[in-house]
Amino acid sequence: MTDIDPVTLTVIQSGLQQVCNEMDLSFCRAAFSPVISESQDRSNGIYHRESGELIAQGDFGLPIFVGTMQFSTQAVIERAGEISDGDIFVVNDPYLGGTHLMDVRFVKPFFYRGRLFAWLANTGHWPDIGGMVPGGFSAHATEIEQEGLRLPPVKLFKAGELDREILSIIMSNIRIAEQRIGDIKAQAAALVIGGKRLTHLLDRYGESTVEAAIAELKRRSSVQMSECIDQIPDGDYVGESFLDSDGVVDTPLRIRLHVKKTAGRLAFDLSESSAPCAGPMNSVLATTKSSIYLAIKHVFPEVPINAGTFEPLDIVDPVGTFLYAQYPRPVSGCAAEVSQRIAEAVFDALVDAIPELLFAAPAGTTANLAIGGEDPASGRAYVMYAISGGGYGGYDGGDGLTNGCSTIGISKSQPVEVLEQLYPVRFERYAIHEGSGGAGEFRGGMGIHFRMQLLRGSARASMVMDHGKFGPPGALGGSDGGKTRIVIHRDGQAYEPPHVSKDQGVVMQAGDVIEVFTPGGGGFGDPARRDPARVASDVRAGYYTAEQAAARFGAGARS
Structure with a gap:
């Protein structure tokens, strides 16, 4: 590993952040939909070329996308096959590291001097993705097909050219389709701008130095998060929260969380939560994990965001609960609603232990x-x-x-x-x-x-x-x-x-x-x-x- 001085490390850290921030701003300014341009329901980030782990995310991006975009990028990497400069994948499949269907992800391989250096990715909330009702928020859906069009990772852009056949499939399955082309071009353009800015950063500091900085930033975030966690006394903590209903069966859903703190680490177990539900308040695993990530980031906001931030967090897959949704369970409420109940359970579990921080x-x-x-x-x-x-x-x-x-x-x-x-x-x-x-x-x-x-x-x-x-x-x-x-x-x-x-x-x-x-x-x-x-x-x-x-x-x- 190349030695790197603290000043250069800080400058590169800020540079990576700035790349993401410029992508965020570009996306918002060019987007057609008010939910993106005004509400800023979007996010942009840089991800590791092999693992798909988060390297940096924009300051203006949604916290819930911190984890989920990492998981969806990994799903693209696993299925990508041969890639070229200028390719852009589109994916919104909730079961492949997603949230709900309206959150559409673009993932682009970034090449530097002919070699894959990283992946650039973003998410934008499209105001409609088809399904039973305008807007995609079907309160009574009982299967994912009723919620809208589900896209596995496919190349929407091939070597910089928009694939008109794939575009026509998308446009034929959503409402107000003629308005989506503006969002699609804005979303793709943001990744192109990110590639240009990242190229400038690599040109200035060199590939090996930037690689070393990325690894060191990840290590430091992991150490810092562990040190923050040690402010919590060792022990077992329990929190819970409730959702009104799943929209189909008028019965509350319970989230019950066990948290165990030991030696700079936190373990989370949600296995006592309610069983999978009939309606759209199931949560896919990526959203469930990301909800815990963002909750802990609320508690310790000073830790910089990258994959190292979440290394000290151990999450047991909540198999058999509504927080581990699998096909064909509907999930339209997972990102916007269930995620917040999960975070609420985290806060509830820890507030007695660290009241000054919660x-x-x-x-x-x-x-x-x-x-x-x-x-x-x-x-x-x-x-x-x-x-x-x-x-x-x-x-x-x-x-x-x-x-x-x-x-x-x-x-x-x-x-x-x-x-x-x-x-x-x-x-x-x-x-x-x-x-x-x-x-x-x-x-x-x-x-x-x-x-x-x-x-x-x-x-x-x-x-x-x-x-x-x-x-x-x-x-x-x-x-x-x-x-x-x-x-x-x-x-x-x-x-x-x-x-x-x-x-x-x-x-x-x-x-x-x-x-x-x-x-x-x-x-x-x-x-x-x-x-x-x-x-x-x-x-x-x-x-x-x-x-x-x-x-x-x-x-x-x-x-």
């Missing part, structure tokens, strides 16, 4: 909402996919953030002005979900409450959300956060989904309104210990009514 549960739902139809004003079909934020949990020393992004990503809600410009909808309200923050010495942040009216034509609405029956749990005596609620107002009648947080194909006509309340975060610590001045401030701000404050904070609210 927090009460955040909102824990992406609040996936898809509406599809045809706009009579333009005569064009559309699929609008929207996500919403929620409250973060309180922590030792502070209240939770209001309307933060989900646990699994940095994706943000699209501006309502953009949605109103592109789709036949109007937002009548977009405000905080008052009273939704869990009470505690440090309260949870508030969720949001919006009302959106369909202006023209008819449409079908589908939603896959969670925490409608169980609010985000409080910690160390704190109260649970407020729950998800969905109400559709039609012809003077209010319709609420039987499964509370999940439904599909709900027919809406012009003038109908969909109303969504997202969860607040859990409270941290005994509510009676909250500073009365802070309770009074919350009441003045409208976070709680005086009656709510008195009921939740007791004497502190009356002082």
